[in-house]
Amino acid sequence: MAPAGSDGSRRTLLLRALRASPDPLGVGVLAERLHAHPNTVRFHLDALEREGLIVRAPRGASGRGRPPVLYRPVVAPGRPAPRRYELLAGVLTTALGEGRAARARAARAGRERGREHALRSAGGPADPVERLVGYLDEAGFAPDRASVGVVELHNCPFGEIAGGGGGIACAVHAGMMRGALDGWRSEATIADLEPFVRPGVCRTRLTGAMSGGSRR
Numbered sequence: 001m002a003p004a005g006s007d008g009s010r011r012t013l014l015l016r017a018l019r020a021s022p023d024p025l026g027v028g029v030l031a032e033r034l035h036a037h038p039n040t041v042r043f044h045l046d047a048l049e050r051e052g053l054i055v056r057a058p059r060g061a062s063g064r065g066r067p068p069v070l071y072r073p074v075v076a077p078g079r080p081a082p083r084r085y086e087l088l089a090g091v092l093t094t095a096l097g098e099g100r101a102a103r104a105r106a107a108r109a110g111r112e113r114g115r116e117h118a119l120r121s122a123g124g125p126a127d128p129v130e131r132l133v134g135y136l137d138e139a140g141f142a143p144d145r146a147s148v149g150v151v152e153l154h155n156c157p158f159g160e161i162a163g164g165g166g167g168i169a170c171a172v173h174a175g176m177m178r179g180a181l182d183g184w185r186s187e188a189t190i191a192d193l194e195p196f197v198r199p200g201v202c203r204t205r206l207t208g209a210m211s212g213g214s215r216r
Contacts, residue, residue, distance in 0.1 A: 013034055014030060014034065014044055018054060019073045024071055026071070027041050049071075086161070098167075103167070103168060103171040107171040109175065110174065114178060115180070118179070128184060129188065132181065149206040152202070170193055188208040189207055189208050190206060
């Protein structure tokens with residue numbers, strides 16, 4: 001491993017070496033791998049420890065004297081760090097605000113996302129409802145086609161922020177569906193989205209052509 005220049009790059013290399021190793025590593029091994037002086041390595045390890053990125057893993061005694069101190073990353077190799085996307089979603093939802101204007105902005109954002117999906121999903125069933133069901137299934141809504149123009153949704157991936165329904169999350173969802181149908185140039189459109197018509201189930205109704213017709 002080539003020597004690093006700045007403190008930041010040295011610490012990045014140290015952290016990378018620890019995360020790549022199945023076992024904790026000591027100062028000597030890390031100094032050899034980075035071609036750096038042990039005191040320099042120890043200095044940067046102390047900084048990483050203060051930042052909470054690594055912890056000490058003392059090895060049991062194997063002879064006289066103190067056992068060498070080993071280090072390991074806080075997140076095990078190959079294991080993804082925890083993510084809190086629902087926290088970010090909650091913050092962004094709060095930033096959008098409440099009321100009709102906020103729901104309109106959310107619907108526009110959802111519609112744009114739906115159009116983007118439609119552009120990426122060439123082909124697929126001619127029936128717009130079946131195509132929409134496929135999109136909703138991919139997005140995690142657990143859809144079920146209840147009748148010709150009715151789709152019931154048995155899961156809300158926005159559940160943490162949807163609350164009782166009818167707010168920002170529902171506006172985003174309705175926008176996604178309308179945007180996808182727009183992108184497919186379908187003559188079908190979303191008439192309404194009814195949140196929680198019964199426990200855990202939302203319902204959307206479509207109007208217009210339910211066959212493979214499309215706008216020109």
